Amino acid sequence: MRSLPVVLAFAVWVAPGLSVAQSASATPKPYETLPDWSGVWSMVGGTVFDRATQTGQGGAISVGVRSHPPYNAEWEAIYKSHLERRDKNLFPDTISNCGVPAGFPRHFNLPDPYEFVVRPEQVWVLTENGPNVLRIYTDGRKHLDDQWATYTGDSVGHWEEDTLVFTTVALKGFRDKDVILDRTGLVLSDQSHATTRIRKTDPKTIQVEMTIEDPKALTKPWVVTKQFQKMPAGTRVYDYGCAENNRNPADVDTGKTLILGPDGTPLNK
């Protein structure tokens, strides 16, 4: 919120989530009444964030591939500039240099295993990639009036039968140019917020439906649905030490993703 008065910015992003937060019960649901989301899960499909509106053939780094969020003209132009750089391999993934979370809503657009840990007071969505943690408070608390923006934001919610409904606010978005939604270059602003519904649609599928609003970047709510399939029983989840041996940093000057030789010298500078 660097460029906006705090009060104004807060009013913009918190308002849609306020009713949900206030309507939540102050008493967490008893553990035995919560749904069983145990196990290890993986996202279905590739990492183009909005595959429902995808045009072009291939994955997020394929030339010509893009999604079509309801951007206004200004943010469509921003996205197009990212796409042009992506086509030249000059739009780096913000996580390639390690050290920052994927952020929300990209949290639900990552490869590698997921875990959905359901507790009465909180739900944790853990991703091996990163790793990242999304904490969703279900103990009746509300969003803070003076919450500062972060990568993953602040999430509070409640249960509607077996569906977890939560709002996420206080997101940095692309304010500091270190949060993207996918490698096509999709981004949102620091006024973005979302209402998310998670439910198990069958024993082997968890569905995450995000309704994203962004008065700075979008002309209307943007609904994106991701699905996660259960991995084989006994699947293990491991460390993801991004900085352990990162031979693919992004060149800060050009944005090019480097490939380092065994002595650390870039092979493609």
Next chain:
Amino acid sequence: MRTHALPGALVIAASLAVAVPLFAHHSNAGFDSDKVIELTGTIKEFQFTNPHTWIQIFVEDKKGTKTEWSVEWGSPNSLGRQGIRPSTFPPGAKVTIRLRPMLNGAPAGGFVGAKFEDGKTVGRWE
């Protein structure tokens, strides 16, 4: 199809462009998705590390000049879940590796498959 002077390398096919693996941590646009080459050499080390694994291999050309190649593969986590281990590529072993080479001809590429002297294969070797 692009061609480069790759010492000790054999271009085996241009039609293996499908199913280019996604690297979970960064773009793999630096590799040539239209080409697969084959190298034979000796394993220096298998860097079974995050975010991606790297097979370091010494390849000798006809003049006896050794070049160290870097072959990038998936994360140790995903490979480990598929049964790959740090010992899969033991130092000193002779191996033939198929890879998608770098676009600029530098000695590196994306792993496709490997075949050891005893006939054991790893990855895609159909």
